[in-house]
Amino acid sequence: xxxxxxxxxxxxxxxxxxxxxxxxxxxxxxxxxxxxxxxxxxxxxxxxxxxxxxxxxxxxxxxxxxxxxxxxxxxxxxxxxxxxxxxxxxxxxxxxxxxxxxxxxxxxxxxxxxxxxxxxxxxxxxxxxxxxxxxxxxxxxxxxxxxxxxxxxxxxxxxxxxxxxxxxxxxxxxxxxxxxxxxxxxxxxxxxxxxxxxxxxxxxxxxxxxxxxxxxxxxxxxxxxxxxxxxxxxxxxxxxxxxxxxxxxxxxxxxxxxxxxxxxxxxxxxxxxxxxxxxxxxxxxxxxxxxxxxxxxxxxxxxxxxxxxxxxxxxxxxxxxxxxxxxxxxxxxxxxxxxxxxxxxxxxxxxxxxxxxxxxxxxxxxxxxxxxxxxxxxxxxxxxxxxxxxxxxxxxxxxxxxxxxxxxxxxxxxxxxxxxxxxxxxxxxxxxxxxxxxxxxxxxxxxxxxxxxxxxxxxxxxxxxxxxxxxxxxxxxxxxxxxxxxxxxxxxxxxxxxxxxxxxxxxxxxxxxxxxxxxxxxxxxxxxxxxxxxxxxxxxxxxxxxxxxxxxxxxxxxxxxxxxxxxxxxxxxxxxxxxxxxxxxxxxxxxxxxxxxxxxxxxxxxxx
Numbered sequence: 001x002x003x004x005x006x007x008x009x010x011x012x013x014x015x016x017x018x019x020x021x022x023x024x025x026x027x028x029x030x031x032x033x034x035x036x037x038x039x040x041x042x043x044x045x046x047x048x049x050x051x052x053x054x055x056x057x058x059x060x061x062x063x064x065x066x067x068x069x070x071x072x073x074x075x076x077x078x079x080x081x082x083x084x085x086x087x088x089x090x091x092x093x094x095x096x097x098x099x100x101x102x103x104x105x106x107x108x109x110x111x112x113x114x115x116x117x118x119x120x121x122x123x124x125x126x127x128x129x130x131x132x133x134x135x136x137x138x139x140x141x142x143x144x145x146x147x148x149x150x151x152x153x154x155x156x157x158x159x160x161x162x163x164x165x166x167x168x169x170x171x172x173x174x175x176x177x178x179x180x181x182x183x184x185x186x187x188x189x190x191x192x193x194x195x196x197x198x199x200x201x202x203x204x205x206x207x208x209x210x211x212x213x214x215x216x217x218x219x220x221x222x223x224x225x226x227x228x229x230x231x232x233x234x235x236x237x238x239x240x241x242x243x244x245x246x247x248x249x250x251x252x253x254x255x256x257x258x259x260x261x262x263x264x265x266x267x268x269x270x271x272x273x274x275x276x277x278x279x280x281x282x283x284x285x286x287x288x289x290x291x292x293x294x295x296x297x298x299x300x301x302x303x304x305x306x307x308x309x310x311x312x313x314x315x316x317x318x319x320x321x322x323x324x325x326x327x328x329x330x331x332x333x334x335x336x337x338x339x340x341x342x343x344x345x346x347x348x349x350x351x352x353x354x355x356x357x358x359x360x361x362x363x364x365x366x367x368x369x370x371x372x373x374x375x376x377x378x379x380x381x382x383x384x385x386x387x388x389x390x391x392x393x394x395x396x397x398x399x400x401x402x403x404x405x406x407x408x409x410x411x412x413x414x415x416x417x418x419x420x421x422x423x424x425x426x427x428x429x430x431x432x433x434x435x436x437x438x439x440x441x442x443x444x445x446x447x448x449x450x451x452x453x454x455x456x457x458x459x460x461x462x463x464x465x466x467x468x469x470x471x472x473x474x475x476x477x478x479x480x481x482x483x484x485x486x487x488x489x490x491x492x493x494x495x496x497x498x499x500x501x502x503x504x505x506x507x508x509x510x511x512x513x514x515x516x517x518x519x520x521x522x523x524x525x526x527x528x529x530x531x532x533x534x535x536x537x538x539x540x541x542x543x544x545x546x547x548x549x550x551x552x553x554x555x556x557x558x559x560x561x562x563x564x565x566x567x568x569x570x571x572x573x574x575x576x577x578x579x580x581x582x583x584x585x586x587x588x589x590x591x592x593x594x595x596x597x598x599x600x601x602x603x604x605x606x607x608x
Contacts, residue, residue, distance in 0.1 A: 085118045085285045087273055088293060092122055095311055095331070096129025096137060096159045097319055105140045107294050112144055118285060119147040119276045122167055123269060127311075127331035128159030128180070130320040131223060138230065141166040147280060149272045152176040152263070157251055158184075159326030161262070162227055165234030170263040171272045178257040181231055182249030183224045184332075186316055186323040188444065189213060189558065190372040210322070213560045217490030223324060225488075235261060248482070248494075251328065359388040360578065361401045365421075366413035366465075371443055373558030374411065381575045395421040402428040403587040407578040408435040410467075411554060412443055417467040426470040429547040432584035436574060437468065440554035441478040442495075442513045471548045472520040478513040478552075479529035479539050491564055497541070498565070499527045504542060505573040510564035514541040515552035521545060549574065 088111060094100050111117045122141065128134065141148060141163060150156075150167035157180040164170050172178055192213045202208050210216070228247060232239070239246075240261040257263045265271065273287055291297055310333035317323055360382055382389050387406065392398035395418060402408060402424055410425075417425070429435055441462070468474050481497045490496075491510055499509035503525045516531060522545030530536045541552040555561055557571045 084116055085282055086116050086293070087119050087121060087276055087282075087285060087287045088117050089269070089287065089289045090120055090122050090141075091289070091291075092124045092126050092137075092160060092163055094126060095327070096126060096134050096163070098130065098133045100129075101133040101137045105137060107290050107296060108140055108144070110294065111146060111290075117146055118280050118282055119149070120144060121269065121272050121276065122148065122150040122164065124150055124152050124156045124160050124164055125154035126160035126163075127155060127157045127328040128162070128326045130159075131183070131324045131326055132320065134159035134162050134326045135226075138163050138166050147276060149276055151267075151269050151272045152178055152254070153268065155328070157328035157331070158182065158249075162230055162326050165231050167234075169265070169272070169275070171265050171267045172254040172257060172263045173268050174254055174266055176254045176257075177251050178254065178262050179246070179251040180249055180328045181227055181246045182326075183220055183227065184325045184327050184329055185216075185220045186313070186325070187216065189555070189560065192560065214490060216322075217493070218488075220324060221488060221490055221493065227326060238264070357388050358386065358406050358579070359390045359401075359404075360407040360409060361390050361392050361398065361405045363392050363398060363408065363410045363413070365392050365394045365398050366410075366417060367415040368410070369412040369414060369443060371554060371558050374438075374443075374554055376559065377557055377562060377571065378409065378575075381572065382579070385575065385579055387579055399424040402433060405433055406584070408433060409438070409578075410435065411438045412440060412462070413465055413467075414462060416463055416465045419466070422467045422470055425467060428587075429471075431587065432547065432582055434547045434578050435549070436578055437548065437550045438554045438557075439475045439515045439517075439550065439552055440556075441475075441515045443554040468517075468550065471545050471550075473522075473543055473545065473548075473550050474518050475552075476516045476518055476539075477531055477533065479516050479527070479531045479541065480513055482530040482536070496564075497527055497529050499525065499541070501525065504544075504570060506542075506566055506570045508565040509556075509567055509570055511541065511553045511556040511567070512561060514556070516541055517543050517550055517552060519543040519545065519550075549577070 090104070090108060092104075108120075111120060120141075148167045150164040150170045152164065152170065152172035154173070154176055156164050156172070156176065156178050161178060161181065192209060200208060206212070211219070224247075228243060231246060232243065238261045240259065245260065246262075252260065252262065254263065254266050258266055265275075277283075277285060311327075311331055312333050316325065316327075316332065362378075379389055390401050390405070392401050398421060405428070408425065408428065425435060439462075462475070465475075479497060481494050483494075495513045497509075497511050497514055499506060499511060501507065503523060506525060514527075516529075516539035519540055522543045524540045525542035526538050526540050528536070528538050531539060543550050551574065556564070556567050562568045562571060
């Protein structure tokens with residue numbers, strides 16, 4: 001029993017051992033299988049990794065190639081973008097009036113928001129223009145957020161130079177003209193002497209006239225001050241002369257303008273382009289005209305009819321309201337018409353004999369230019385003294401009227417006296433008849449030049465008059481006051497000559513550019529002044545020799561101007577002298593028979 005149990009235990013032990021060996025063997029086989037599978041997986045993964053590495057290498061190579069291509073393309077785009085930066089040329093090559101400025105600034109304003117525009121160059125050749133249009137163009141250029149240069153290629157006068165000072169730098173070609181810093185106003189003073197017609201009704205005393213004439217002149221001085229202020233601001237730190245040099249309104253050549261600091265460099269358009277590109281760091285850029293840039297054309301502007309590149313005076317009188325300009329006067333075409341412009345009353349019917357009344361003769365037989373206001377003042381003074389005013393419409397009536405006249409008044413003749421008429425005047429003064437001769441180069445009158453009624457100054461129509469030489473006198477030219485620069489009151493303007501003295505009862509005269517005379521003898525009223533062509537000197541502006549007095553002003557004795565200083569007192573003194581009681585010898589008896597007729601004066605007779 002015990003052996004059986006022992007044997008059974010042995011069998012069980014052997015069975016357990018066999019089972020353990022079987023299990024061990026199974027596990028060993030399983031491990032081998034797993035190891036083999038792991039090796040297979042590892043091999044597979046290794047192969048996949050190798051394949052993936054190869055693919056990634058290829059892809060990286062492709063990416064690198066693409067990046068290189070993109071880099072090249074970006075560089076090309078950057079180069080192209082750099083080449084698209086533009087320097088825009090803005091031509092200012094016409095008179096600066098509203099119609100031109102409206103057209104131009106429509107395109108200039110677009111540059112403000114154009115990223116391609118690196119800088120702007122004004123190319124200027126203009127005499128200036130209207131005040132409002134000029135200041136509008138200036139403010140538009142000044143407000144641009146771009147670098148702005150200006151190049152003067154010919155002329156930058158008055159308003160054109162005003163526009164130029166909006167630029168950071170100003171260039172001028174060697175033969176250019178620069179300057180004319182000042183104002184021109186076209187206003188006929190006699191317009192203020194025309195009463196309102198009854199069909200015009202206004203709600204205020206100055207609704208029609210706008211302002212008093214003297215206030216208008218003062219405002220012109222303020223406009224000049226605005227111009228000067230813009231120059232001082234735009235050229236701050238670069239002006240090399242006293243501002244009074246510029247306030248003479250003189251125009252300068254490029255060399256002088258450079259020396260005075262009005263410009264920065266003598267050079268042309270391409271000098272400015274190169275300097276601007278250097279300042280902005282541009283290496284690749286294009287230069288384009290503003291009209292080409294926006295597919296427009298400057299020829300779309302309506303240009304006024306200009307004769308000989310000058311602006312007709314009648315055009316200026318109507319192109320701007322008020323007619324105040326930053327304009328070079330050399331660009332204005334002033335008509336010259338040596339014709340009779342004095343308003344002629346209709347011929348009177350034959351008169352019946354009336355009781356004698358003392359009278360003064362007013363000569364209208366020599367194309368006299370007489371301002372309306374002078375007629376008004378003269379007639380008033382004569383009537384208050386009990387004298388009539390008789391009009392001599394031709395030389396025959398002049399000789400006849402002188403026979404019984406107390407005095408003779410001659411104003412701005414544009415047709416010379418014939419020898420017979422001159423001798424008649426001379427002989428009348430020897431008998432005691434007194435003559436007042438007014439010559440004013442600045443005085444103006446209306447003339448008819450169909451289809452226009454225009455205004456012309458006496459200096460544009462005057463011819464040599466032999467009458468004055470009978471009294472050893474001759475007319476020279478108008479004189480001016482060159483100390484009246486930067487005036488804040490119109491009476492201190494450079495055109496007003498101040499006369500201080502006691503002759504002719506004239507202690508304080510303020511005359512608008514009086515005309516000077518040359519005379520050998522007589523009582524002379526003299527003043528230190530400036531005359532173009534002769535310079536500064538002491539000039540005679542009134543002279544009395546015997547019964548003949550010559551006075552170098554007419555406009556100064558018209559309303560508004562006659563209120564200045566002692567002008568009215570002086571004029572009254574002249575009239576008192578003309579009509580004061582004195583013996584006048586009778587004229588010599590005429591020969592019996594018909595009075596010989598004087599041949600008519602040719603309308604455009606001139607003398608060497």
